[in-house]
Amino acid sequence: MSSSKEADLSGSGAPGTDGKSGPIDLRSYVPFFLGAIAYKWTAVSSRAYRDAHDIGIGDWRVLASLAVYESATSLTVSKLVKMDGGAVSRSIRFLEERSLVSPVEGRFVGRSRPYRMTAQGAAVYESVKASAFQREEALLAPLNPDERQQLLTLLGKLYDNLDEIDR
Numbered sequence: 389m390s391s392s393k394e395a396d397l398s399g400s401g402a403p404g405t406d407g408k409s410g411p412i413d414l415r416s417y418v419p420f421f422l423g424a425i426a427y428k429w430t431a432v433s434s435r436a437y438r439d440a441h442d443i444g445i446g447d448w449r450v451l452a453s454l455a456v457y458e459s460a461t462s463l464t465v466s467k468l469v470k471m472d473g474g475a476v477s478r479s480i481r482f483l484e485e486r487s488l489v490s491p492v493e494g495r496f497v498g499r500s501r502p503y504r505m506t507a508q509g510a511a512v513y514e515s516v517k518a519s520a521f522q523r524e525e526a527l528l529a530p531l532n533p534d535e536r537q538q539l540l541t542l543l544g545k546l547y548d549n550l551d552e553i554d555r
Contacts, residue, residue, distance in 0.1 A: 422546075429527070436519055441512050443483070446471060448520075450479045451488065451505060451513045459492050459504040470550060488512055 414420040434445040443451075453465040460468075462476045469476075480503055483489040488509030492502040505513060528536055 425527075429523070433520065433523065436523075437516055440519065441516060442486075443488075443512065443516070444479075446475050446479045447483055447488075448516055450476060450483060451509060451516070454489060454503065454505045454509070455513055455517075459502040461500050461502050463500070464502075483509065 412420070430445050433448070437443050437445060437448050449469040449471060450465055453460055453468050456468070457464065462473060462480055465471070465480075466473045466476045480489060484491070484503070486508075487506055489503045490506050492504055496502070528539075531539065
């Protein structure tokens with residue numbers, strides 16, 4: 389962070405000798421950074437998507453998942469983007485009402501009906517993707533290409549380990 393933007397993240401008071409008592413040193417607490425970055429990213433992205441396409445961040449995540457898989461069930465999307473299954477189902481219903489996704493034809497067991505993007509959904513996806521890449525570039529601007537690759541590698545490891553925090 390530049391000194392003009394830098395906030396005091398160290399808390400007020402001296403930390404305990406074990407590093408676990410006393411105030412948290414936020415500059416060394418990974419969940420602080422993940423949460424702050426995710427919150428800001430989500431707020432800015434959601435506003436941009438709503439203004440331009442009348443969809444929310446959850447709807448975008450569903451469209452992005454369908455772009456990866458071509459067709460997917462709400463359970464598959466939920467597992468990929470780590471969203472609540474109910475939120476994914478609501479997004480799919482909303483996107484279907486807007487003709488951005490449609491159910492795959494055929495017979496499926498239970499609630500396992502897959503969905504795919506429509507041509508209109510693909511157009512919205514492409515437009516939002518371009519906007520998302522622009523914001524990603526702005527976010528990553530301070531990093532050189534090696535640092536960007538390193539960050540992606542480390543984030544991938546954390547993503548792969550997400551199930552461990554549920555235990």
